[in-house]
Amino acid sequence: QVQLVESGGGLVQAGGSLRLSCAASGGTFSRYAMGWFRQAPGKEREFVAAIIGSGRNIYYRGSVKDRFIISSDDAKNEVYLQMNNLKPEDTAVYFCAADLRITIGTMSRAKDWDSWGQGTQVTVSS
Numbered sequence: 001q002v003q004l005v006e007s008g009g010g011l012v013q014a015g016g017s018l019r020l021s022c023a024a025s026g027g028t029f030s031r032y033a034m035g036w037f038r039q040a041p042g043k044e045r046e047f048v049a050a051i052i053g054s055g056r057n058i059y060y061r062g063s064v065k066d067r068f069i070i071s072s073d074d075a076k077n078e079v080y081l082q083m084n085n086l087k088p089e090d091t092a093v094y095f096c097a098a099d100l101r102i103t104i105g106t107m108s109r110a111k112d113w114d115s116w117g118q119g120t121q122v123t124v125s126s
Helices: none
Strands: 003-007 010-013 018-025 033-039 046-052 057-060 068-073 078-083 092-099 120-125
Touching (some): 018 033, 046 068, 046 078
Parallel strands (some): 010 120
Antiparallel strands (some): 003 018, 018 078, 033 092, 068 078
């Protein structure tokens, strides 16, 4: 398993921006699908965005598609989530995930991702 460490969470007002980072170690970074999930209190962990495949194709959940940007830097073994125009409903713990076998069909299922970071809290005040 690859090891993942997130950073960049915090408290921000609605309409503001945050950039999350996830540093990976212990694997060949470019071979992994990389994803971001989030989990709000009392709710299930939900898919946010992912970079999948050798073509590094990018996918988003609908509610963040026009506000969040996922990117990666293979040279640094890092993946990022730029979050713009944040809303109170974006408040959650955000997790970075990695897996060698994730596909478009499985990317939204948290149980199918093999490696997870510890999470970073994002709080958006209204």
